[in-house]
Amino acid sequence: MTPNDLHPRARIARVGLALAGGLALVASGGLAANAGPTHENSNNNTTQKLRTAVSVENVVGHLDALDTIAEANDNTRASGTKGYSESVGYIVDKLKAAGYSPTIQTFKFPFYAQLSAPVLAQTSPTPTSYAADTFATMTYSGSGDVSGAITAVDTAGVASATNTSGCEAADFAGFEPGSIALVQRGTCPFSQKALNAETAGAGAVVIFNTGVGGNTGPIAGTLGAPGVVSIPVLGASYATGTSLIGDAVTARVATETISENRDTYNILAETATGDSDNVVMVGAHLDSVVAGPGINDNGSGSAAILAVAESMQKVKTTNQVRFAWWGAEELGLLGAEHYVTDLVENGALDEVGLYLNFDMIGSTNFGRFVYDGDNSAFEVGPNAAEGPEGSGQIEQDFHDYFASAGLASGETAFSGRSDYGPFIAEGIPAGGLFTGAEGIKTPEQATLFGGTAGKPYDACYHIACDDETNLSIEALDQMSDAVAHLTLTYAMNTVGVNGAGSAKGNFKQKESFDGNPLGGGTESGGGLHPEHDHDSELADR
Numbered sequence: 001m002t003p004n005d006l007h008p009r010a011r012i013a014r015v016g017l018a019l020a021g022g023l024a025l026v027a028s029g030g031l032a033a034n035a036g037p038t039h040e041n042s043n044n045n046t047t048q049k050l051r052t053a054v055s056v057e058n059v060v061g062h063l064d065a066l067d068t069i070a071e072a073n074d075n076t077r078a079s080g081t082k083g084y085s086e087s088v089g090y091i092v093d094k095l096k097a098a099g100y101s102p103t104i105q106t107f108k109f110p111f112y113a114q115l116s117a118p119v120l121a122q123t124s125p126t127p128t129s130y131a132a133d134t135f136a137t138m139t140y141s142g143s144g145d146v147s148g149a150i151t152a153v154d155t156a157g158v159a160s161a162t163n164t165s166g167c168e169a170a171d172f173a174g175f176e177p178g179s180i181a182l183v184q185r186g187t188c189p190f191s192q193k194a195l196n197a198e199t200a201g202a203g204a205v206v207i208f209n210t211g212v213g214g215n216t217g218p219i220a221g222t223l224g225a226p227g228v229v230s231i232p233v234l235g236a237s238y239a240t241g242t243s244l245i246g247d248a249v250t251a252r253v254a255t256e257t258i259s260e261n262r263d264t265y266n267i268l269a270e271t272a273t274g275d276s277d278n279v280v281m282v283g284a285h286l287d288s289v290v291a292g293p294g295i296n297d298n299g300s301g302s303a304a305i306l307a308v309a310e311s312m313q314k315v316k317t318t319n320q321v322r323f324a325w326w327g328a329e330e331l332g333l334l335g336a337e338h339y340v341t342d343l344v345e346n347g348a349l350d351e352v353g354l355y356l357n358f359d360m361i362g363s364t365n366f367g368r369f370v371y372d373g374d375n376s377a378f379e380v381g382p383n384a385a386e387g388p389e390g391s392g393q394i395e396q397d398f399h400d401y402f403a404s405a406g407l408a409s410g411e412t413a414f415s416g417r418s419d420y421g422p423f424i425a426e427g428i429p430a431g432g433l434f435t436g437a438e439g440i441k442t443p444e445q446a447t448l449f450g451g452t453a454g455k456p457y458d459a460c461y462h463i464a465c466d467d468e469t470n471l472s473i474e475a476l477d478q479m480s481d482a483v484a485h486l487t488l489t490y491a492m493n494t495v496g497v498n499g500a501g502s503a504k505g506n507f508k509q510k511e512s513f514d515g516n517p518l519g520g521g522t523e524s525g526g527g528l529h530p531e532h533d534h535d536s537e538l539a540d541r
Contacts, residue, residue, distance in 0.1 A: 044401075044404055044405075044485070046488070046489075046492075047484060047485045047488045047489065050308070050311055050312065050315070050484045050485075050488050051481045051484045051485060053311035053484075054304070054307045054308050054311050054480050054481070054483070054484040055307075056473055056476050056477040056480060058307045058310070059300075059303045059304050059307045059476055059480050060303075060471075060473065060476065062090075062094070062299075062302075062303035062306050062307065063295055063299050063300065063303045063362075063468055063471065064468055065090055066087055066090065066293070066294075066295060066299045066302070066303065067293055067295050067299070067467050067468040069083055069086045069087055069090065070083050070288070070292075070293030070294070070295075070467070071293070072086075073086065075292060075293055075464055075467075076288055076289075076290050076291070076292065076293060076294075077286070077287060077288040077293055077294055077299075078113070078287055078288050078289060078290040078294075078330065079109060079111070079262075079264040079287040079327045079328040079330070079331065079334075079335075080109070080111035080262040080263075080264055080328075081290070083288075083293075084264065084265075084286070084287055084288075084327065085265075087286055087287075087302075088104065088265050088267060088286065088325075088327075091267050091286065091302070091306060091325055092104065092267060094306055094310065095267075095269045095306075095309065095310075095323075098309065098310040098313045099313045099314070100269040100270075100309065100313060101269070102267055102268065102269040103267075103268050103269070104265050104266070104267055104268075105265065105266040105267075105268060105335075105338070105339060105342075106263055106264075106265055107263070107264065107265075107266070107327075107328075107334070107335070107338040108261050108262065108263055108264075109261070109262065109263075109264050109327070109328040109331055109334045110140070110225050110226050110259075110260075110261055110331065111226070111258065111259070111260055111261065111262040111264075111331075112139050112140050112226065112257065112258065112259050112290075112331075113257065113258045113290045114137050114255070114256070114257050114290070115256040115257060115258065116256040117132065118135065118136070118137045118232075118234060118253075118254060118255045119145075119252060119253065119254035119255075120134075120135045120206065120234055120236065120240070120251070120252070120253055121251060121252045122243070122244060122249065122250070122251050123147065123250045123251055123252055124248065124249070124250045125246075125248060125249065128243070130236075130240050133218065134218055134236060134237045134239070134240045135206075135218050135234050135235065135236040135237065135240055136218045136219065136220055136221075136234065136235050137232075137233070137234060137235075137255050137257065138190060138194070138207070138219075138221050138222065138223050138233040138234065138235050139221065139222040139223065140222060140223040140224065140225060140226050140227075140228060140229075140257075140259045141223065141229070141231075141232055141233040141234070141255050141257050141259065142229055142230040142231045142232055142233070142255070142257065142259065143232065143255055143256050143257050144203070144204060144231055144232045144253075144254070144255060145232075145252070145253075145254040146178075146180060146203035146204040146231070146232060146252070146253050146254070147250065147251070147252045147253075148178050148179050148180050148203055148204075148250060148251070149176065149179045149180065149248075149249070149250050150179070150180050150182050150206075150244050150245075150249040150250065150251050151175060151176060151179040151180065151181055151182065151202075152182045152183075152244075152245050153165055153166050153171050153172060153175070153181050153182060153183045153197070154166060154171040154183070155182070155183065155184040155245075156245070157184070157211075157241065157242040157245045158211075159210060159211030159212050159238065160184070160186070160210060160211070160212065161186065161210045161212040161213075161215065162186060162187055163184050163186040163187070163210075164186055164187055164188065165183045165184040165185075165186055165193070166181065166183030166184075166186075166188075166192075166193035166196055166197060166207075167186065167187065167188035167192060167193060167196070168196070169196050169199065169200070171183075171196065172196060172197065172199075172200035172202075175197075175200040175201060175202065176201075177200070177201030177202075177203075178201065178202075178203050179201075179202060179203065180202065180203060180204045180205070180206060180251055180253055181197035181200070181202040181204070181205045181206070182205075182206050182208065182241065182244055182245065183197065183205065183206075183207050183208075184207070184208055184209075184210065184241065185207055185208065185209050185210045185215065185219060185541070186210065186541075187541070188541060189224070189540050189541045190207055190219075190221045190222070190223055190233070190235070190539075190540060190541055191223040191224045191228045191229070191540065193205065193207060194207070194223055194228070194229045194231075194233045195228060195229055197231075198229045198230065198231050202231060203231060203253075204231050204232040204233070204234075204253035205229075205231065205232070205233045205234070206233075206234050206236050206241065206244065206251075206253065207219060207221070207233065207234070207235050207236065207241075208235075208236040208237065208238055208240060208241020208242070208244075209235075209236070209237055209238040209241065210238065211238035211242075215238070216237060216238045216239070217237050217238075218235055218236055218237045218240075219235025219236065219237075219539060220235065220539065221235045221539045221540065221541075222539070222540050223540075224540060226259040226260050226261055227259070227260075232253050232254065232255040233255075234253060234255070264287070264327040264328050264334075264335070265327050265335075266324060266325065266326055266327050266335045266336075266338070266339055267286070267324065267325040268322060268323070268324050268339075269309060269322070269323050270320055270321060270322040270323070271312065271313070271315070271317050271320055271321045271322075271491070272313075273315075273316045273317050273320070274317035274318055274319045274320035274321060274491065275318065275319045275320060275500075275501070276320045276351060277350075277351050278319045278320070278351070278353040278494060278498070278500040278501065279319065279320045279321070279322050279351050279352050279353055280319050280320070280321045280322070280353055280354055280356070280487070280490045280491055280494065281321075281322045281323075281324060281352055281354070281355040281356065281423075282305050282308070282309075282321060282322070282323050282324070282355075282356045282358075282483075282487050283305070283323070283324035283325070283326060283336070283355065283356070283357055283358070283419055283420075284298055284301030284302045284304070284305050284324075284325060284326070284357070284358045284359060284419075285298045285301070285302070285325070285326040285327070285329030285330070285335065285336075285359060285418075285419055286298070286302045286325040286326060286327060287326075287327055287328060287329055287330055287335075288330070288466070289330050289462050291462060291463055291464060292460070292462065292463050292464045292465065292466040292467070293464075293466060293467050294466055295362075295466055295467050295468050295470055295471065296360055296362045296363055296364075296458055296460070296461075296466055296470050296471060297359070297360045297437070297458070297461060297462065297466060298329070298358075298359050298360055300358075300360060300361045300362035300471065300476060300479075301357075301358035301359050301360065301361055302325055304358055304361060304476070304479065304480040304483050305323055305325075305358060305483060305487075306323075306325075307480065308323075308480075308483055308484050308487050309323045311484070312487070312488065312491070315488070315491065317491040317492065318491065318492045318493060318501065319353060319490065319491055319492070319493075319494060319500075319501070321487065321490075321491045324336075324339070326339070326419050329359075329418070329419055333417075333418070333419055333421050333422060335419070336419035336420075336421070336422045336423070337422045339422075340422035340423060340425075340426060341422075344426065349426055349428075352423070352428050353429075353490075353494050353497070353498050353500055354390065354394065354428065354429040354430065354431075354490060354494060354497050354498060355420055355423040355428050355429070355430040356394070356430070356431060356432050356483075356486060356487065356490075357371075357418055357419050357420040357430065357431070357432035358432055358433055358479075358483055359418045359419065359432070359434060360434055360435055360436070360437060360458065361433055361434070361435050361475065361476065361479035361480070361483075362435060362471040362472055362473075362475050362476040362479070363435035363436045363437070363457040363458040363472060363475060364451075364457075364458060364459070364460075364470060364471065364472045364475075365436065365441055365451040365452055365455050365456060365457050365458070365459070365472075366435035366436055366449060366451065366457060366472050366474075366475040367410050367435060367436050367441065367445050367448070367449045367451075367457060368402060368407060368408065368409045368410060368433070368435065368449060368475075368478065368479070369409070369410050369411060369412040369433065369434045369435065369436065370395050370398040370399055370402075370409055370410070370411055370412070370431070370432075370433060371387075371391075371394075371395060371411070371412060371413075371414045371420070371430070371431050371432050371433075371434070372384070372387070372395060372411040372412065372413060372414045373387035373390075373391030373392045373393075373394050373395035373414055373429075373430070373431045374387055374391065374392025374395055374396075375387055375392075375414065376392070377411045377413075378411070378413040378414065383413055383415050384413040384414060384415055385414055385415055385416035385421070385424055386414075386424075387414050387424060387429075387430070387431075388424050388427045388428060388429050388430070389429065390429030390497040390498045391414065391424070391429045391430055391431055393429070393496050393497045394429060394430065394431030394486070394497055395411075395431050397431075397486060397489065397496070398431060398433065398482060398486060401482050401485050401486065402478075402482065405478075405481075407478060408448040408449060410445065410448065410449075412434050418432070418434075420432060429497050429498055433479055433482060433483070435457060435458075435472070435475050435479065436456075436457020436458060437456075437457060437458050437461045438456050438457070438458065438461040438462075439456065439457055440454060440455065440456055440457075441453050441454070441455060441456070441457055458470070
């Protein structure tokens, strides 16, 4: 997943399939006699051997290795760092040992890291060291330690969402070089304001919020790309910004960052058997954020699909299975975007039959969330993308699997904000699993899934404590079984999803479930679920 506070997503709606006894029955894992169609036992039996081989011990073993790599590399496995390169090496070595011939796809991406905490202090006339929660370094800011006069640029600090402070070069007429430019958020990109300030000779820039509506706090913003500006740029709260307006105000601004283009990598490995014109893709992002080792986010998904790949190498599949470990997801799905773009440019997109995505599947205060591929729980809009035809069948198959195991499952918005996004944008059916990030578990969800209401699904989301201790073994066990089950199911037959091939054996298309008494067919109230967000979605103005 990715840095930054996100908009709360729409409510989690589906609270469990094949459940007719109310919440108490759901919580106990019981299934009603009139539960409706689910995966047949013979289908589950077909995948039982693989699910047994994909033991939680194997998954945890891979996670321990990734955590050890992070510990040896400043507690991070972010793309562009040695920790990520060693993570790639680990996955590649394991794949080769299992008999695969993995390929590494190299691409460039905009790397950014903050090396130390920023400083913003008024030095006169009222010496003030501003609290860390009142300002933030803009992504792709330059580095420097600057002291000088504050010059307010085309702003008197009046709350306004429509001002043009710093948007025109003319705003800086008479600007004293070496001063710190103070500009207000408004109608043009932060990068435009910062570049105009640097061109005028500013030693640093402080961009403060509009003061309108909810735009009063510090700005978590982006300058768009490395190299746009070379000077320090901070995003401050409205109150902090206005406190710097006045006669003879001086201040200190300091940032220490790395902002440059670097190489990073995707890893791809495919089975030796199966139809190469109907490829089942199974993916997870391998990178962490810079701030932590990323063992749940997303070592958990990466380790699970590695365990599945190791155990499937000798399976004679009907459809080719291609496993993918993506780089630079945390900077905006860049690895998956690069891969899908390459497929399109080389006329190879049609060979992909479907895509399964697994991102954070071991959250300590977990829920069992399935992407809402048919948009039955979340209307298409800003926070819910339309699932391509066939995505609803993938969703149903995951729900059916959990129901057959006596486990309640919920839904999360199919928003496109993880690595399935580039695939659904090109019309590829997709789906996947998620156990929750920084969102807060509701009492209803605690009844359904266990855990603690009023607490985050993952209290260590995107911070240093996302290590090997930040895992639910129960969630890993249940979710990795589901990963194995659906991967093998589609390796043998995708006819229910994309019409390719023919129904063979026990792999039959499922009918949609009907009759959950909790309301709306299979929908019920649920709580808020913030999903992945990415640096590319940071505010840019």
